[in-house]
């Protein structure tokens with residue numbers, strides 16, 4: 036019953052409706068941006084931008100350049116390194132697929148940020164009580180029987196939401212039905228142990244330079260969540276002591292913010 040999204044980059048026209056829908060559903064504030072030498076905007080994922088569309092120009096055999104747009108967000112890994120590195124269980128993978136975050140449990144240690152091979156969890160640096168933010172795979176919408184905001188807004192069906200098994204079959208059907216159109220591998224099928232975000236691309240992952248876009252091609256099939264567990268078992272006692280101090284400070288800040296907010300309500 037695990038859900039997934041098939042992202043067919045050959046169908047993406049770079050309209051960024053998915054970015055807008057994500058912001059709208061998650062009530063994320065807009066931020067001023069500037070024009071730059073690339074089509075991408077915003078330039079980075081951050082605590083107010085859970086998804087963004089990347090842009091690449093790919094050289095064709097005749098010397099032409101072809102545009103390729105690639106939507107990026109949390110991969111919702113089947114064995115998430117972020118969750119296995121989190122010492123307090125603030126991140127968990129739901130059986131339906133979303134890797135979700137509980138801000139009541141989070142102690143702000145940021146181990147999840149270090150463990151994630153895709154550099155996805157972002158810290159609210161601007162907040163007095165910073166929390167971790169990332170794509171939720173619209174777990175709240177899925178719980179109500181709705182599809183994610185991004186997939187529901189895509190005008191070209193570049194984003195297809197459904198059961199992971201069925202989407203993988205569909206991905207391989209498309210590869211077989213259109214010889215030469217797609218690179219014959221599905222990114223996310225086994226990458227790092229597999230993910231809920233599955234990508235079909237028209238060029239090899241190396242040709243797209245996918246490594247430089249925040250996707251990794253060196254992970255192999257080994258569930259990278261297991262690296263997280265191994266990594267945590269090697270965390271020295273010094274880090275744990277510093278971590279405990281950070282926990283204390285985090286709770287102190289959290290409590291202070293709660294009291295201030297209560298005082299404002301009572302004024």
Ligand code: SF4
Pocket residue numbers: 109110111112115116117118134150151152153154155156169
């Ligand atoms: S390890 Fe990174 S990409 Fe995978 S679920 Fe966690 S935050 Fe998302």
Ligand code: SF4
Pocket residue numbers: 120121122123124125126140141142143144145146147148167
């Ligand atoms: S910051 Fe620390 S406690 Fe919070 S989710 Fe990340 S690993 Fe877990």
Ligand code: SF4
Pocket residue numbers: 046047048049050051052053054088104106188189190191192193194
């Ligand atoms: S809404 Fe669909 S077509 Fe538009 S940028 Fe997002 S994935 Fe691409």
